[in-house]
Amino acid sequence: xxxxxxxxxxxxxxxxxxxxxxxxxxxxxxxxxxxxxxxxxxxxxxxxxxxxxxxxxxxxxxxxxxxxxxxxxxxxxxxxxxxxxxxxxxxxxxxxxxxxxxxxxxxxxxxxxxxxxxxxxxxxxxxxxxxxxxxxxxxxxxxxxxxxxxxxxxxxxxxxxxxxxxxxxxxxxxxxxxxxxxxxxxxxxxxxxxxxxxxxxxxxxxxxxxxxxxxxxxxxxxxxxxxxxxxxxxxxxxxxxxxxxxxxxxxxxxxxxxxxxxxxxxxxxxxxxxxxxxxxxxxxxxxxxxxxxxxxxxxx
Numbered sequence: 332x333x334x335x336x337x338x339x340x341x342x343x344x345x346x347x348x349x350x351x352x353x354x355x356x357x358x359x360x361x362x363x364x365x366x367x368x369x370x371x372x373x374x375x376x377x378x379x380x381x382x383x384x385x386x387x388x389x390x391x392x393x394x395x396x397x398x399x400x401x402x403x404x405x406x407x408x409x410x411x412x413x414x415x416x417x418x419x420x421x422x423x424x425x426x427x428x429x430x431x432x433x434x435x436x437x438x439x440x441x442x443x444x445x446x447x448x449x450x451x452x453x454x455x456x457x458x459x460x461x462x463x464x465x466x467x468x469x470x471x472x473x474x475x476x477x478x479x480x481x482x483x484x485x486x487x488x489x490x491x492x493x494x495x496x497x498x499x500x501x502x503x504x505x506x507x508x509x510x511x512x513x514x515x516x517x518x519x520x521x522x523x524x525x526x527x528x529x530x531x532x533x534x535x536x537x538x539x540x541x542x543x544x545x546x547x548x549x550x551x552x553x554x555x556x557x558x559x560x561x562x563x564x565x566x567x568x569x570x571x572x573x574x575x576x577x578x579x580x581x582x583x584x585x586x587x588x589x590x591x592x593x594x595x596x597x598x599x600x601x602x603x604x605x606x607x608x609x610x611x612x613x614x615x616x617x618x619x620x621x622x623x624x625x626x627x628x629x630x631x
Contacts, residue, residue: 348389354380354441355400358407362416369460373416377407378443379426384436396436406430418543419444419473420486424535427477439478445489446471468492471547472527481534486543487527488551494521494594499563519613520563521594526554528577528587541583550577550587566591566623574627586628593621 356378364371381403387393410429414422427440448466451458468490476483499520504512528550532538553576563569574587596613 348386350382351385351389352380352382352441353385353400354378355403358404360407360411362411364416369458372449372463373446374449375419375444375446377426378445379403379407379430380441381430381437382439382441383434384438398430398434398437403430419446419471420475420484420538420541420543423473423475424477424482424484424538427475427482428535431477431479439476441474441476443474444472446473468523473543474527482532482538484530484532484538485527486530486547487525488547488554489525491524491526491551491554492522492594493524493555493558494519495559498561501565517610519596520566520569521596522566522591523594524554524558525590526550526573526577526587528581528584530583531585532583546581546583549581553577553580554589566593566621567625570623570625571627574625578627578629586626588624588626590622590624592623595620 358377358379360373360375360377362373364373381398384396387395388397406429407426410426411422414425416422423442423444427442430437430440448469448471449463450466451460452462452464453459454462469492470489472487472489474485474487496519497517499518500516501518502514502516504510504514528546530538530541532541554573557573557576558569561569561572570589570591574589577587578584595616597616598608598610599612599614601608601612
């Protein structure tokens with residue numbers, strides 16, 4: 332009786348399920364790759380989202396087409412055991428394509444990987460073969476969206492924390508009845524850079540021709556070089572200079588998106604204590620903060 336009532340009520344619904352997706356997030360993986368004379372430590376977190384013929388579960392509680400998210404978690408570990416993990420992008424792509432190949436009713440698979448970076452500890456003037464130190468909060472990221480027609484592949488860096496003590500200005504902005512911020516010709520510039528870049532590859536064959544690791548190292552170096560050497564009139568200007576330099580150096584990518592939140596250092600007022608601040612004493616604040624972002628794409 333309950334089943335009949337449920338079916339009857341579902342036919343009278345006026346709402347429509349226009350989109351659905353589900354998956355497994357926060358799948359943490361550590362892999363030790365053992366070579367003859369050294370070892371590699373890979374540590375990442377995987378997030379998986381699938382789209383496809385899952386309407387029955389939403390509308391009627393029919394789970395006959397549902398792939399258990401626990402199975403998705405297990406897939407990460409099994410494929411990681413078989414995969415060399417030479418690139419984050421290659422593993423993300425193989426994970427996404429696995430779900431399309433294995434399940435005919437899956438129409439799109441999205442895999443987002445975040446890698447915690449480990450650096451070799453230098454000992455006796457050379458990297459230790461199996462001892463590592465954390466790179467801190469800096470992460471390497473890769474995202475793949477795959478469907479029956481092709482793939483979209485994006486890579487990036489997150490939490491690249493940088494600071495410089497001069498060669499940064501901010502003046503000439505609108506001043507009105509709400510403005511109290513003073514103009515500055517010399518300030519500390521600090522930020523936590525998030526950058527992502529979209530590759531031109533649309534198939535696995537095209538992606539296999541790309542040297543993802545080399546591109547990552549190149550782009551990271553360019554971002555740091557521009558930040559260090561650019562005499563900045565605004566964070567926005569430095570952001571654009573970074574993106575333009577990246578596109579000029581790496582032909583494999585179509586566009587780059589950069590986000591640079593201000594990490595403010597406020598000059599401390601020493602005058603009540605009979606001293607003058609010589610642009611040396613500051614206190615950092617976390618909030619509120621300016622948030623600057625931009626996408627730079629190749630011209631026609």
